[in-house]
Amino acid sequence: MRMDDAHPLDVPLPYDIRPRAARAVADIKLQQFVGHATSSKDHGRREAFAAAFGERAEEVKRLAGEIKQHTLDHLDWYLDLFIMRAEAVGVRVHYAADGAEANRIALEIARSNSCRLCVKSKSMVTEETGLLGVLEGAGIETIETDLGEFILQLDHDAPSHIVTPMIHKDRTAVGRAFARELGVGYTDDPEKLAGIARDHLRAKYRAADLGISGANFLIAETGSIVLCTNEGNGRFCTSAPRVHIAFAGIEKLIPRVQNLGVMLKVLARSATAQPLTCYTSIITGPRRHDDVDGPEEVHLILLDNGRTEILREETRELLRCIRCGACLNACPVYRRVGGHAYGSVYSGPIGAVITPLLKGLENYPDLPHATSLCGACFEACPVKIDLPRQLIRLRERQVERGITTWGEKLVMRAWAWSLKGSWRYAVASRIQRAVVRELAALGGAAWRGGDGYADRAWIARGPGPLKAWTDERDFPTPVSSSFRDWWSGENRA
Amino acid sequence: MNVSIFITCLGDSYFPRASIAAVKVLERLGCRVDFPAAQTCCGQPMFNNGFHDDARVLARRMIGVFEHSERVVTVSGSCASMIREYYPGLFAGDEEMRGRAARLAGKTFEFGEFLVRELNVDLAALGARSRGRTTYHYSCHLRGLGVTDEAVRLIGQIGGVEFAPLGGAEQCCGFGGTFATKYPAISGKMARDKAEAIRATCAARIVSSEPGCTMNLAGACRRYGIETEFTSLAELIAESLGLMEGGGARG
Numbered sequence A: 001m002r003m004d005d006a007h008p009l010d011v012p013l014p015y016d017i018r019p020r021a022a023r024a025v026a027d028i029k030l031q032q033f034v035g036h037a038t039s040s041k042d043h044g045r046r047e048a049f050a051a052a053f054g055e056r057a058e059e060v061k062r063l064a065g066e067i068k069q070h071t072l073d074h075l076d077w078y079l080d081l082f083i084m085r086a087e088a089v090g091v092r093v094h095y096a097a098d099g100a101e102a103n104r105i106a107l108e109i110a111r112s113n114s115c116r117l118c119v120k121s122k123s124m125v126t127e128e129t130g131l132l133g134v135l136e137g138a139g140i141e142t143i144e145t146d147l148g149e150f151i152l153q154l155d156h157d158a159p160s161h162i163v164t165p166m167i168h169k170d171r172t173a174v175g176r177a178f179a180r181e182l183g184v185g186y187t188d189d190p191e192k193l194a195g196i197a198r199d200h201l202r203a204k205y206r207a208a209d210l211g212i213s214g215a216n217f218l219i220a221e222t223g224s225i226v227l228c229t230n231e232g233n234g235r236f237c238t239s240a241p242r243v244h245i246a247f248a249g250i251e252k253l254i255p256r257v258q259n260l261g262v263m264l265k266v267l268a269r270s271a272t273a274q275p276l277t278c279y280t281s282i283i284t285g286p287r288r289h290d291d292v293d294g295p296e297e298v299h300l301i302l303l304d305n306g307r308t309e310i311l312r313e314e315t316r317e318l319l320r321c322i323r324c325g326a327c328l329n330a331c332p333v334y335r336r337v338g339g340h341a342y343g344s345v346y347s348g349p350i351g352a353v354i355t356p357l358l359k360g361l362e363n364y365p366d367l368p369h370a371t372s373l374c375g376a377c378f379e380a381c382p383v384k385i386d387l388p389r390q391l392i393r394l395r396e397r398q399v400e401r402g403i404t405t406w407g408e409k410l411v412m413r414a415w416a417w418s419l420k421g422s423w424r425y426a427v428a429s430r431i432q433r434a435v436v437r438e439l440a441a442l443g444g445a446a447w448r449g450g451d452g453y454a455d456r457a458w459i460a461r462g463p464g465p466l467k468a469w470t471d472e473r474d475f476p477t478p479v480s481s482s483f484r485d486w487w488s489g490e491n492r493a
Numbered sequence B: 001m002n003v004s005i006f007i008t009c010l011g012d013s014y015f016p017r018a019s020i021a022a023v024k025v026l027e028r029l030g031c032r033v034d035f036p037a038a039q040t041c042c043g044q045p046m047f048n049n050g051f052h053d054d055a056r057v058l059a060r061r062m063i064g065v066f067e068h069s070e071r072v073v074t075v076s077g078s079c080a081s082m083i084r085e086y087y088p089g090l091f092a093g094d095e096e097m098r099g100r101a102a103r104l105a106g107k108t109f110e111f112g113e114f115l116v117r118e119l120n121v122d123l124a125a126l127g128a129r130s131r132g133r134t135t136y137h138y139s140c141h142l143r144g145l146g147v148t149d150e151a152v153r154l155i156g157q158i159g160g161v162e163f164a165p166l167g168g169a170e171q172c173c174g175f176g177g178t179f180a181t182k183y184p185a186i187s188g189k190m191a192r193d194k195a196e197a198i199r200a201t202c203a204a205r206i207v208s209s210e211p212g213c214t215m216n217l218a219g220a221c222r223r224y225g226i227e228t229e230f231t232s233l234a235e236l237i238a239e240s241l242g243l244m245e246g247g248g249a250r251g
Helices: A018-026 A028-073 A074-089 A099-112 A124-131 A130-137 A147-154 A173-180 A188-207 A235-241 A257-272 A313-320 A326-330 A332-339 A347-360 A376-380 A388-402 A406-419 A421-441 A464-470 A483-489 B009-014 B017-027 B042-046 B054-067 B075-091 B095-106 B111-117 B141-145 B150-156 B185-201 B211-223 B233-240
Strands: A091-096 A117-120 A141-144 A212-213 A217-219 A224-229 A243-249 A281-283 A297-303 B002-006 B033-034 B071-074 B108-110 B129-137 B159-163 B207-210 B229-232
Touching: A018 A028, A018 A332, A018 B185, A028 A074, A028 A257, A028 A326, A028 A332, A074 A091, A074 A217, A091 A099, A099 A124, A099 A130, A099 A243, A099 A297, A117 A130, A117 A188, A117 A235, A124 A130, A124 A297, A130 A141, A141 A147, A141 B071, A147 A173, A147 A188, A173 A188, A188 A235, A188 B095, A212 A235, A217 A257, A217 A332, A224 A235, A224 A257, A224 B075, A235 A243, A235 A281, A235 B071, A257 A281, A313 A347, A313 A388, A326 A347, A326 A376, A326 A421, A332 B185, A347 A376, A347 A388, A376 A388, A376 B141, A388 A406, A388 B042, A406 A421, A406 B042, A406 B054, A421 B009, A483 B009, A483 B017, B002 B017, B009 B017, B009 B211, B017 B033, B017 B229, B042 B054, B042 B075, B054 B075, B054 B095, B071 B075, B071 B111, B075 B095, B075 B141, B095 B108, B108 B111, B111 B150, B129 B150, B129 B185, B129 B233, B150 B159, B150 B233, B207 B211, B207 B233, B211 B229, B229 B233
Parallel strands: A091 A297, A117 A141, A117 A212, A212 A243, A243 A297, B002 B033, B002 B071, B071 B108, B129 B159, B129 B207, B207 B229
Antiparallel strands: A217 A224, A224 A281
16 A cells, blocks of 8 residues: 555655645545545544534534633743643653754663663654654664554554554555564454554563653643553553653643543544543653552653744644544545645644644645635534634745745736726626637537536536646536626616 | 625626526515626635735625625625635724625625525425425535535425435535646546435436536536536526526436
C-alpha cells in the first residue's frame, strides 16, 4: 500500500496534492479500506453522541469547545500554573521552540540516563517532530507499541490517520509484515496477529529503560499528564521503564481535573464511538517511595513549533483540536484520497488547515483548496472548530500575499468585474451563454434537452477551462432563454 | 407577504425554470413576488477563493439591491448560506455595513426552508399531486442554514409520489465551485460515487435544492448512463400544483 518508494511523508515542496490524489482515487483497495473504516466510524460517532447526549449533544460540544477556548485565551497563565504544579510533583518540564529542539532535549535525557531501548506509545507530536528517526539514528532502539504504529514501523510506512494510523492497510498486509520482519509464519487471523505482537512487545517492555508517550491532556491545577489508549500500551510505556519522556503541544492544557469529565467523553465518542477509551492514565509525577512501579524520572517536553503563531486571535480556535480524527472520518475528500495524500503528519480537514500554518502556506498551497467546503468537518468537530471558515481564511491569505497563480487571479478578477454592474452582467451573461452554446454546437452536441429544458446540450469533451470538468462529467450548456428573458416576457417588469 | 426573488447568476442562465417555478409557487401561496433586476451574484465564488475585496463589493451591492425587500428567497442553498453565514463577517470593521448585512441575512431564506418555516405550507391540503419514484439530494450548504429534512417533508406532502431515500445523503457530491475544476480527480470520484447512489435508488427523478449540485450531478449521471431526471424542489412543487408543465423525458 506504499504510495511512493520514499517515506510517504517525505515530499518535495511546494507540495502538489494532485498526483497522489489521482493515484489514491484509482486505488481500489485504498478506496475500500479507508471508505469503509471512515464511514463506519463516522456513523458510530453520530450514534454514540445521540445515545449519550440526545438533544443536548450540541451543548456538550459547545462546553468542550469553551473549556479549550478559555484555556487558550489565558494560555500564559495556565502554562505557568501547570509548570509550577508539575515541577512540584517532581516532573521535569522542558520547553522546545521547534521540533528539532524537542528531539534534541529527548536525546540528551536518553543519553544522560544511558538508555539503550525505548518503548514508545502513540503520539502525533512525536510524528510531527520526527523523533523516531532521531532516536534510531543515535543508536537507541525504539519500538512503537501502539499496534497500528508497530505495524507501520515494521513496514517503514507512515500513519495516515490521526487515530487509526494504519487505516490504509488490511490484515493481510499485517500478516506479510510480521512474516517478513518477525520471522513468524504467515497468518491473517486478527487474534493470532495480536498475539504475535503482544509476545514481541511484552519482552521489549520488560527490557526497556526509556518510555516515550504523547499526552491527550495536561491538567494545570495538578500538573498531571493524561493519556488515553485502548491497548494498555501507554500504561506499559509510562510505568515499566526507568525514564518517561512525554511530548505535548502547548495547546493540550485544560484547567482542572473536573474538566476531564466532558473532555474524555467527547474524545472517546468522537474518535472511536466508545463511551471511554479502555485505559485512561493520569500521571502525576514520577514513582513515589511507596509506589510498586513507575519511572524514576518523568520529563515533559512542551512543544511550540509554530503554535504561538496559531494562537493569534483569528486562528486560535484551531488549537482547541483534541486530535480525535472525527473530521477525517466525516470528510468526503479524506475518504477518497487517504491521509498520505496530504503530504504531512496531520491529514484531513484539520491537517489541511494546520499544516500550512505550521509548515508554511507557500509550501502547501493546495491544501486549503483541495476541499469542497462541504462543512461535514465542522458538524463533526466535538470542540466546534469552524474548519470551512478557516480554510477560506487561508485562501484569503494566499490572495493577500500574492501566492495565487496569475491565471486564477485573472479569471477571478474578470469574473468579479462582470458582476459589479447590471449592464456588465447583462452583456457578460449573454456572451457567456453564446460562447458555451457555440462551443457545444462546434463539438456536434445534440440539442436534445432533458431535465425540463428543450434546448439544452451536454458537452462531453470541452476545451480549455472546460476540460477539467468534462474529464469527469458532462457539462450543460446554458439555455437560450434566461430567467430575465422570462420575467420581461411576462411583462412583469 | 412581499417576497423578492434572488435568482443567482448560475440559476439565471443555466436553471431558470427553478426560479420561474419558485415565483409561481410563491404567488400561488399568496405572496407578492418582485424581481429586483439590478441583482447579479452574491459573490460566493470570489469569497470562497479568497478574493474578499471583490466579494465585499458584490456583497455591498446585494445589500443595497435587497435593502427594502421584506423577505428574500432563493432556490440556491449555497447562495442563501453565503448571505446568512458570511455577509456580516465581511464587514467586521464597519458597524453600519455590518448591521445592514445582518438585516439582509435575517430576512434571506432558501426556498424549501421558506415554505416550511415561514409559510407553514401543507402541500397535501393544497391538493399537490405528482407521480413516480423520487429521491432527494441534500446539499451541503443547507447545513449552515440549519436546514435538515424540510425538502423531504415537502416531498412527502405530495400525493402519488413514492419517496426513495438516497444512500450516503450527508456526503458531498463533489461540486464545491472551482474545486470541481481545480481538483477534477477528487471531485469526479465524489460525483461518481453520488451518481452510483442515485442509480441504486432506481428513482425516476431526483430533487435538488442547489443549482451547483445539479450541474455537477446531472453531468455525472449523463456520463455514467444514469437515466434519473433532475428537477429543483421548486419545479417539483410547481408541477404538483399544476402551475407548470412537467420536465418531460430526458433526451
